[in-house]
Amino acid sequence: MLNTTSIQTRPNPASTGCWVLGLLITYFFLYGSTPEELARHAAIGVGLTMVVAIGLEASDNWRCVLRPDAPAFGALYFLTFFEFLSRQSEVNEMTTKASMYDACCLTLLAFGSIAVARHFSPAPPAFLSSLVKRPTAPAALFSVFAVSFFFGILFMLLAVNFNVFEMIDQMMQPRFTQSWSRGRFGDWKALLNQVGDIIGLVPPIAGLILARRERYHWYGVLVAIFGLVFCLFQAIAGGTRSALATILITFLVAYGLTISRARRLEFGLLCIIAAGGFLASSSVMLNTRTVGLKAYLTTATSPTRKGAPIALPDEDTSFFVDRNLVSISQLTSVFPSTHPFLGLETLYVALVAPIPRAVWPGKPTGLSLSMEDALGVGSDMTVSATFIGEAYVAGGAIGVIMAGCFFGMLTAWWGRLGSFVASELGFLIYTSGFFAIAISMRSLYALIVAALPTIASILFALLLSRGTPDRESKADLDQALPSASSHK
Numbered sequence: 283m284l285n286t287t288s289i290q291t292r293p294n295p296a297s298t299g300c301w302v303l304g305l306l307i308t309y310f311f312l313y314g315s316t317p318e319e320l321a322r323h324a325a326i327g328v329g330l331t332m333v334v335a336i337g338l339e340a341s342d343n344w345r346c347v348l349r350p351d352a353p354a355f356g357a358l359y360f361l362t363f364f365e366f367l368s369r370q371s372e373v374n375e376m377t378t379k380a381s382m383y384d385a386c387c388l389t390l391l392a393f394g395s396i397a398v399a400r401h402f403s404p405a406p407p408a409f410l411s412s413l414v415k416r417p418t419a420p421a422a423l424f425s426v427f428a429v430s431f432f433f434g435i436l437f438m439l440l441a442v443n444f445n446v447f448e449m450i451d452q453m454m455q456p457r458f459t460q461s462w463s464r465g466r467f468g469d470w471k472a473l474l475n476q477v478g479d480i481i482g483l484v485p486p487i488a489g490l491i492l493a494r495r496e497r498y499h500w501y502g503v504l505v506a507i508f509g510l511v512f513c514l515f516q517a518i519a520g521g522t523r524s525a526l527a528t529i530l531i532t533f534l535v536a537y538g539l540t541i542s543r544a545r546r547l548e549f550g551l552l553c554i555i556a557a558g559g560f561l562a563s564s565s566v567m568l569n570t571r572t573v574g575l576k577a578y579l580t581t582a583t584s585p586t587r588k589g590a591p592i593a594l595p596d597e598d599t600s601f602f603v604d605r606n607l608v609s610i611s612q613l614t615s616v617f618p619s620t621h622p623f624l625g626l627e628t629l630y631v632a633l634v635a636p637i638p639r640a641v642w643p644g645k646p647t648g649l650s651l652s653m654e655d656a657l658g659v660g661s662d663m664t665v666s667a668t669f670i671g672e673a674y675v676a677g678g679a680i681g682v683i684m685a686g687c688f689f690g691m692l693t694a695w696w697g698r699l700g701s702f703v704a705s706e707l708g709f710l711i712y713t714s715g716f717f718a719i720a721i722s723m724r725s726l727y728a729l730i731v732a733a734l735p736t737i738a739s740i741l742f743a744l745l746l747s748r749g750t751p752d753r754e755s756k757a758d759l760d761q762a763l764p765s766a767s768s769h770k
Contacts, residue, residue, distance in 0.1 A: 291701045293351065293400040293694065294342065297335045301397035304331025305390050316374045317382035318366070321607055324386040325363035328393060332359055335397070348535050349700070350719045351400055351693040355393070357527065357723040361668050362389050362610075365603040377611040385611035388682050392670045395686025396693070403694035406702070413740065414699060414708030416747035420497050423706045424505075426742045427487040430735075431509050434481025437474035438462045453519045454576035476638060481516075482735035484509045485529045486713040489536030490706055493545070518563055521571025523603075524724050526563060528717045528732075530556045536713040539700075561601075568602065609653070609667035610674065616656050617675055624649060628676035632727045636734065649675075669726040685726060693719055707743040714739045 308327030314320035332355055339346040346352070373382075405411075435449075441462035442448040452460045462475070488510040495503045510533060517526035534556060538549050569578045617623060631646055639645050653665040653675060665671075673685035696715045703712050718732035 291349065291697045291699075293349075293397075294339045294346075295401070297338045298397050298401065300335040300338060301331060302394060304328070304334065305394045305397075309387065309390055312383065312386060314379070317377050317379050317608075317611070318370050318373045320379060320382045320386055321363070321366040321370070321373065324390070325366040328359060328363055328390070329367070332356075332393075345539065348538050349693070349697040350716055351396065351690070351697060353531050353535070353716055353720050354396065354689060354693050354723055357531075357720045358393065358396075358668065360527070361603060361724055362607045362670070365601050365605070366607070368601040373605070373608055376605070376608050378615070381611035381615045382607070384614040385607050388610060388614070388670055388674055388679060389607065391679060391682050392673075392686040395683050396690035399687035399690025400694040400697075402687075403691045403698060406695060406699040410699065410711075410740070411702040413743050413747065414702050414711055415704040416708070416743065417705045418707045418743070418747050420502075420706070422746040423487060423490060423710065424498070424502055425746070426707070426710065426739070427484060427491070427506065427509065429742075430480045430483040430487070430738070431512075434478050434484065435512075437478045440474065451576070453516060454574055454579075456574040456577075457521055457571045459574075476636075476731075476734070479731065479734045480738050481513065482528075482532070482717050482732070483710065483714055483739055484513050485533040486536035486710055486716075489533040489538075489713070490540055490709055493537045493540040494542075518567060519570060519575040521567040521569075523560075523564055523567055524721055526560060526567070528720045530560060531720050532713055532717050535716050536709060539703075539713065540709060565602070604666045606666055606668045606671070609657075609665050610671040612657050613653065613667060613671050613674055618678065621651060621656050623678055623681070624651065624676050626676075628672060628681075628726075632730065635727050636730045666724070668724055669722060672726050689719075689722070705747065707739070707747055711736065711739045711743060 304327065308324060308331065311327070312320065312324055314323055336347060336352055336355070339352075377385075438449050438453075438460075439446075441460070442452065452462075457463075488506040491498055491503060491506040498506075510529075513529050514526065517523075517529055534549075534553060537552065541549050566578065573581075627649060631649055634642075634645055637645055653667060653671065654663060656675070657665060659665060667674075669685055669689070670682055673681040675681075677684065696712070696719065699715075700712055703709055714736045715733070718729055718736060721732045722729035
């Protein structure tokens, strides 16, 4: 039987102390003559702090890097600071030094709040702790994979009358031009798009299957690889880097939590390949979201053209993410001086986001004052500011601290569930939660919607698990998962 308690599910106080000290040092030594320099110094300080803090925990148990808080920290750093490790000179014309200073301070508050609040999480509910222990057969996990994949692409198949080749072709077109795009379906058909979110279970199941592929037939392993590749292709073709990141995170977490000692090197190589592939794909996806993957590949391989168009905003930019930190700085210049904070309206809109408009036709379409309107950008543009910018618009610095504390407690609460996991569907429930946590770093409005695959995995476990572990034999549990010694 897997001894999951060998995986440290609670944060290390020394690591949290490192976070607090590192962030304070970064704050007191935050300087720069331009907005770009300010952001770069903050990026270096927070980056070094994160590496040392996570390294302290990994030195005790390397699987600590697979706790939910570690991907959350990594995702938030990537979205805010990572791009400033390279040249971003055009940022100096987009915001002021004072506003960038405020944005950096707010981001430091967010990181610190997450780190400290991890120590104040409640225990997971008893029914969930019991559910993730219930043993399941490999066939049950593969059935969930098949159901998730089918219903995950059903809304696309229906839009093209089940013409698979037409579906692939439309996936390679510019974003929002597909016949299944949001708004193309009306009434109850709009629910199909939301049901499609269940495809988020495919990457973690693929990770579970590939980590212990000897328990599955060769064709089952090939099907799992196909499903994973399809999800990666869908994310890259759609130009959605947050989707690509969460696919890789949930796949690697599921793989890393269940591998034996003999496959640790294999896991390390997969992590390196995934990181390199994500960084290489990022610049490509900036083009595919506007011109489409098909046009991009055609241009890139045309003998009469030197290459595909470059989507980076300026030739002095070495790496581009989303300029979220710039958006946060711009928001600090108009809230609350020009517009009052929105208060609980932000929370209300986030809570009702998963309710289909077919069920509630009068559901709010958004905030009374969107960030785009507040900053005066065009209606065809979208402002991305991570949960930090959204929380600031709601309640200023206090709102950022409260949101950071919420996510810190949420990641720790879900991480504590890891100590109870003792079945394959249990691992699926646990790892699928990483999808919602990682993607909510980009936007708190995405949290509840992104949790739908996790809710689906819980329902699958209730249907397919075989009673409680107390009623099962120890031999059955040993057959379901590797031995405890293989995880130490």
